[in-house]
Amino acid sequence: MKRVAAVDLGASSGRVMLGSVGPEVLELRELNRFWNGPVRVRGTLHWDILHLYRSILEGLHLAGSLDGIGIDSWAVDYGVLDPDGRLIGNPVHYRDSRTDGVLERVVERVPANDLFAVTGLQQLPFNTIYQLAAGDLPASASTLLMVPDLLAYWLTGEASGERTNASTTQLYDVRARDWSAELISRVGLPRRIFPELREPGDVIGTVLPDETGLAPGIPVVAVGSHDTASAVVAVPAADDRFAYISSGTWSLVGLELDAPVLTDAARQANFTNEGGVDGRTRFLRNVMGLWILQECQRVWSDDDLAGLLRDAAAAPPFAVLIDPDAPEFLAPGNMPARIEEHCRATGQEPPRSRGAVVRCILESLALAYRRTLRAAQTIADRDVDVLHVIGGGSQNELLCQLTADACGVPVLAGPVEASALGNVLVQARALGEPFPDLRGMRALVRSTHSLRRYDPQGKPADWDAAESHVFGTR
Template sequence: MKRVAAVDLGASSGRVMLGTVGADTLELAEIHRFWNGPVRLGNTLHWDVLHLYRSMLDGLAQAGPLDSIGIDSWAVDYGLLDAAGRLLGNPIHYRDSRTDGVMERVLESVSAEDLYAITGLQQLPFNTIYQLAAEGLLEQAETLLMIPDLLGYWLTGQVGAERTNASTTQLYDVRARAWSSELAQRVGVPIKVLPELREPGDVIGTVLPEETGLAAGTPVIAVGSHDTASSVVAVPAGDERFAYISSGTWSLVGLELEEPVLSAEAREANFTNEGGVDGRIRFLRNVMGLWILQECQRVWGSDDLPGLLRAAADAPPFAVLIDPDAPEFLAPGNMPRRIEEHCRATGQEPPRSQAATVRCVLESLALAYRRTLRQAQTIADRPVDVLHVIGGGSQNELLCQLTADACGLPVLAGPVEASALGNVLVQARALGEPLPDLGAMRALVRSTHQLRRYQPQGKPADWDAAESRLFGIR
């Protein structure tokens, strides 16, 4: 039996989770939860990475003796170190406006076709490559570390780049499974700042007790440090004919493949090929996710999500639809007002109540999932029999049912803590637990965690008409 800690950092909160893993055991206990989010200083949005580090240490200290520690977080953001290993400023948040217009400028020096042929990544304005093109401290930097690698460096003193997160930077050659020195040179990123790559399951080092206050000799293990990579490890699938939605602030909708799909069709549909655990490819597309609803709740001052969902379930269907990936929904702000403005701009009457707004957001998300999933199956030539919804959004019963209805597939919801579970499973295997492959890990999830099944309901023709309407007004 192994006792390990998963440091699991999301875009709005972080947790230290204690995992217990054995032959028939896979348990999680939350030890410490802490706030995370953007901090505005002047005109710039930052991450408070020192707060995250301190909170992580507090949680690890509360966890007691551990066999190992693993860290996962969101992708694309990074910290820069100088030659002495000192952090050059608080990392900047991917929702910051510094990348406005940068993607278009970079694409003047390297074509979208060339970028995709090398990296296989979805074009998003906040990808690391575009953040670096707007970076004012790059000339002073010796090393670039993604957020989990930065925290791992502070724990152990060891520098490196875990592969699944490196694959999200748009500086990684997805076929060669290495940094692309050619691409880095073409976009002005010094290749020296990109550290040696690590595999999930590699031991990063042992904690520095004098720096951290933690027990000497405790190993820190590289996991699928992009939280979606860890989440996909914990998809409780029984075979390969599955799709997944990692549902939270963002929704990652896609398939697990053995090889990247780098076709013109995949590029034009804006699918990404990100690295997964055990060399797998996460062929997916980002959809805005529950961020829109979270921002609406913040503006309304409402934390009664169950009440909002009950009211939304009774609201008229398909009254108003929005494009959840429209750029006006990316930054923090008054989301209900933006929805109203979006509706007027697309010739629709805005929703007149909070319930109608919630219904609008969730139906629009379900339609985006439907379109993305159908495109993924066609482009990758991979049929799907079941859709797994994992992460926090798996608790949203209305969204899960709407997703089953929209996609015409049974939805299996859960586990909620997929990213932490994937994190602890990779650690346990590295420590010698008999979990030889992803199939064994997923079987353990299935046998230890309860899932909820949603069968498609309603009329498929209604969803056909709604999809035609939504993507006709985009």
């Protein structure tokens, strides 16, 4: 039996989980859960990285004896070290406005076709390339580390990168599976700051006992350090004919493939090819996700999600719909007011109750999932028999049912803690557990975790009409 700690950081909360892995055993126990979110200082949104690190150490101190530690987090954000290994400033949050207009400036220098041909990445205004091109890279910068790599550096003293998170930067050559020196140069960045890359399953180093207060000799293992890469490891699929939605603050909707899809159709549909564990490709699109609902709850000061979902289930269907990927929904703010504004701008009467607002959000998300899934299947020439919804959104029964109805395929919901499970499984294999491949890991997830099935209901023609209403002018 292996006992490992999974540090799993999402865009709104973090957790340290104790994982136990052995023959027919895959268990998680939460050791510490803590807040994560933006902190605005003098007009800039930052991550409170020292709070995160302290909270991680508090969780690790509760774990007892450990065989390993692995860290996964959200993508694109980073810290910069000076030549002495000290962090220069607090990492900036991807929702900060400093990247406004930067994408357009970069594309003037490096055309979108060239970017996609090398990186295979979806054009998102907060990708690492645009954050760096915003012009705030300090002159003393020596090493750039993505968030999980920075935390691993503080634990071990070893500075390196991990491929799945590097693949989200839009500075990574998806074919060569390494940093793209050409793109880095064309954007005007120094190649020397980008660290050597490791594979998921490589040992980064061992913890520094004097720095961390942890027992000496505990290995820190590179996992799929992009949380979606870890989550996809734990998709409980029985074969390759599946799609997935990693559902949380963001929704990552896509397929797992053997190789990237770099066609013009993929570029025009704004799909992304991100690195996965064991050299797989996560062919997907980012959809805004439950962020819109979370912001509504924050503005309403209403944490009764169950009550809101009951009211939403009783609200009339298709009364009002939005495009959840519209740019006005990206930044923090008064989301109910933005929904009202969006509705008026699109000739719709805004929803009048909180239940109607929630219904609008969830039906609109289901439509975005439907559109994305159908495009992915067409572009990748892949048929799908089942859609796995993993992560926190798998607990949202109304959204899961609407997703099955919209997509026209059965939805299997769970596991909830998919990122932590994938993190634990990759560590366990690196430490000697006999998992020959992803299929073996997924079989263990299936045999140890309960899933809930949602079969399609309703009339497909209603969803056809709704999709035409929201996306027909695109």
